[in-house]
Structures are given as C-alpha cells and as structure tokens.
Amino acid sequence: MSKKYILVTGGAGFIGSNFVSLAIKSTELTVINLDKLTYAGNLATVEQFANNDRQIFVQGDIGDRQLIDKLLAEYQPQAIVNFAAETHVDRSIDGPASFIETNINGTFNLLECARQYWRTLADDARAEFRFLHISTDEVFGSLGPNDPAFTELTPYTPNSPYSASKASSDHLVRSYFHTYGLPTLITNCSNNYGPYQFPEKLIPLMILNAFAGKPLPIYGDGKNVRDWLYVEDHCSAIALVLAKGTPGETYNVGGNAERDNLWLVDRLCTILDELLPTSPHCPHKQLVEFVRDRPGHDRRYAIDFTKLNTELGWQPTEDIDSGLRRTVQWYIDNQDWCQTVTANKYQQQRLGVAA
Structure with a gap:
C-alpha cells in the first residue's frame, strides 16, 4: 500500500484530538480517527481536520467487532493507539456501567480484533505493528504527602469505578503481550490540561465559570494534589513511545508539576485578571466557593517518569505557568467551540469538578 495508516480510537476527544493533530503535522501517516461521539467527543473538535485528507473520521464504537474488523482489513494500519475511554470520576460514581462497558469490554474487543488482524500480517508488518494503550496514574491509587511518586512498578490500588475500569483494561493489554505476543505498550499519564478539553474537568470548568461570573467550586479543603501535564507534551511522549518503546513495557508520563487545587485555581484567576482586566468579575478569585468533597477523593498523585526520560530521552x-497561560488564552480565543460542545447534553447534566 502506498499510504501508511494508523488507527486512533477516541480521536475526537481531548487528548486523542491533540494526538491526531501531532500525527498529521509531524509524520506522513494517515490517521483513521474512530470516535463514538459521546458528550466528550464531538464533531466540533474534529472540524480542525475537516479539510485534511490525512484524517479519515469514522463514527463508531470500539466495542463494535464488525466495524473494527472492517477498518483493520480495509486500511491495514501499522498501529492502533487507544484513547477511547470514559474518564470522568464523578460520572463513574453516579453511573459506573458505561465505564465498565467502554473501558473494559471495549478494550477487550479492540484487543481481540487487533490480535486476529496481527496474526494475518506478513512477517515485516507483524514486526512493525504496535498496540498502544493510553491509561492514567489513577490506577495506582492515592499517595500520602511524603510518599515517593508512582513508578511503573507501583502496585495498582484504584479507588473509583473509573480508575478500577482503567486498571482492568491495563491488565488486559499486558496479558495480550504475555499470552499471545501481541506487541502492546501502555502509558500511564498524570492530569492533562490544554486545548479542546471538555469543560467538566477542573481547569476548563474554572475558566468558563470565571468568564460567566459563576462560582468556582473547589472540593473539600482544596489541598488535593495532582501532577499537571500539558497535553502537547503528553502527545509527544505517546509518539515517542509508539516509535521507540519496547513492546510489553509500560511508561509513566508526568509533567513534573505537582500543585494542589487551591494553588491551581488561584493561578488561573491571576492569569484571567491579567488577560481580561476589564472583566466585571475581577478579581476572579472572589468567585471561589468550597463544596462538599466527593466520595473516595484521592489525596495526591505524582508521577516519576525517570524510565521514559532515561530510556527514550523524553x-x-x-512548565506549569506557561502551559496554564497558553490554555487560558486558548479558551478565551475559542469560546465558540466551548459554546458548541456545551450547548446540548452537557447543559442538561451536573457540572462536576474533576482533579
């Protein structure tokens, strides 16, 4: 085949769409972009690729065996990168069933399709093929204030239905390497932020609520700590793992930016005050409101990405300040996108605070 293809699942979502953009800009690959288009994956995000013939969008579910088999047979991709997942902790507490269906059953179906497809490939294509599964640091559970950061050897102790479903999918992916030899890779990342993040997550929620003069809700005492990773940095790590990672291995991806929620919201408010000095809501910090903590709220996450740095040079x-400023500016400049993605289903559902 003259063209080389890669299948990206969940490519209309936050991290997936940023990765599709990177793949188009920095490689010669044509991306088959498969997304179910649930509330967090939407056509407004895919529109940035509308006039690019190196992105082929397909609406569909990773649990649809017939569709996956058809795409693999038709395009013969050299890799599958699986972003498709339900990811919001609050939603997993309110309704865990969809998380089990997508994150566990969907990943299983994708692995089965990949295994059967991989077995049919010629020797050189079999050697080249990769299945890269994108996961989260939440599978490791919660850290105390003085505990060392998560490494690839940290035991899994998930504390929410979301993180438990992702832990299960990670185990499935690992098992397909050890049992069948499928050349799998896993990345576990810290909290991402940046352009195209659906406005139920902490940073875009704070920005958009501040625009509108709405309360900025912070769970509990606001001292929950996360390691913040700018999404474009995450995507560069994924691309590097895909190109040079060792099959069967797991790589942690972190931003080297541990901050608690109070610091984060305060910094966002300061940036908004600087960029929107005529806003009637300045100083935006006056909008902060503490709300009841969510059940099972993990206290601290931290990622040690020494392995990724040492082995692959990533x-x-x-840094956190420049990344936050870029993010706030993007949401200021793209309010039409925000209004589009929040106009229908999102407005009918409870706004959560995820971190």
Missing part, C-alpha cells in the same frame, strides 16, 4: 517542554 521530558516535558512546557
């Missing part, structure tokens, strides 16, 4: 290029 490190983040965006």
Whole structure:
C-alpha cells in the first residue's frame, strides 16, 4: 500500500484530538480517527481536520467487532493507539456501567480484533505493528504527602469505578503481550490540561465559570494534589513511545508539576485578571466557593517518569505557568467551540469538578 495508516480510537476527544493533530503535522501517516461521539467527543473538535485528507473520521464504537474488523482489513494500519475511554470520576460514581462497558469490554474487543488482524500480517508488518494503550496514574491509587511518586512498578490500588475500569483494561493489554505476543505498550499519564478539553474537568470548568461570573467550586479543603501535564507534551511522549518503546513495557508520563487545587485555581484567576482586566468579575478569585468533597477523593498523585526520560530521552517542554497561560488564552480565543460542545447534553447534566 502506498499510504501508511494508523488507527486512533477516541480521536475526537481531548487528548486523542491533540494526538491526531501531532500525527498529521509531524509524520506522513494517515490517521483513521474512530470516535463514538459521546458528550466528550464531538464533531466540533474534529472540524480542525475537516479539510485534511490525512484524517479519515469514522463514527463508531470500539466495542463494535464488525466495524473494527472492517477498518483493520480495509486500511491495514501499522498501529492502533487507544484513547477511547470514559474518564470522568464523578460520572463513574453516579453511573459506573458505561465505564465498565467502554473501558473494559471495549478494550477487550479492540484487543481481540487487533490480535486476529496481527496474526494475518506478513512477517515485516507483524514486526512493525504496535498496540498502544493510553491509561492514567489513577490506577495506582492515592499517595500520602511524603510518599515517593508512582513508578511503573507501583502496585495498582484504584479507588473509583473509573480508575478500577482503567486498571482492568491495563491488565488486559499486558496479558495480550504475555499470552499471545501481541506487541502492546501502555502509558500511564498524570492530569492533562490544554486545548479542546471538555469543560467538566477542573481547569476548563474554572475558566468558563470565571468568564460567566459563576462560582468556582473547589472540593473539600482544596489541598488535593495532582501532577499537571500539558497535553502537547503528553502527545509527544505517546509518539515517542509508539516509535521507540519496547513492546510489553509500560511508561509513566508526568509533567513534573505537582500543585494542589487551591494553588491551581488561584493561578488561573491571576492569569484571567491579567488577560481580561476589564472583566466585571475581577478579581476572579472572589468567585471561589468550597463544596462538599466527593466520595473516595484521592489525596495526591505524582508521577516519576525517570524510565521514559532515561530510556527514550523524553521530558516535558512546557512548565506549569506557561502551559496554564497558553490554555487560558486558548479558551478565551475559542469560546465558540466551548459554546458548541456545551450547548446540548452537557447543559442538561451536573457540572462536576474533576482533579
């Protein structure tokens, strides 16, 4: 085949769409972009690729065996990168069934399709093929204030239906390497932020609520700590793992930016005050409101990405201050996108605070 293809699942979502953009800009690959288009994956995000013939969008579910088999047979991709997942912790507490269906059953179906497809490939294509599964640091559970950061050897102790479903999918992916030899890779990342993040997650929720003069809700005492990773840095790590990672291995991806929620919201408010000095809501910090903590709220996450740095030479290029400023500016400049993605289903559902 003259063209080389890669199948990206969940490519209309936040991290997936940023990765599709990177793949189009920095490689010669044509991306088959498969997304179910649930509330967090939407056509407004895919529109950035509308006039690019190196992105082929397909609406569909990773649990649809017939569709996956058809795409693999038709395009013969050299890799599958699986972003498709239900990811919001609050939603997993309110309704865990969809998380089990997509994150566990969907990943299983994708692995089965990949295994059967991989077995049919010629020797050189079999050697080249990769299945890269994108996961989260939440599978490791919660850290105390003085505990060392998560490494690839940290035991899994998930504390929410969301993180439990992702832990299960990670185990499935690992088992397909050890049992069948399928050349799998897993990345576990810290909290992402940046362009195209659906406005139920902490950073875009704070920005959009501040625009509108709405309360900025912070769970509990606001001292929950996360390691913040700019999404473009994450995508560069994924691309590097896909190109040079060792099959069967797991790589942690972190931003080297541990901050608690109070610091984060305060910094966002300061940036908004600077960028929107005529806003009637300045100083935006006055909008902060503490709300009841969510059940099972993990206290601290931290990622040790020494393995990724040592073996593959990766490190983040965006620091927390520059990354937050870029993010706030993007949401200021793209309010039409925000209004589009929040106009229907999102407005009918409870706004959560995820971190």
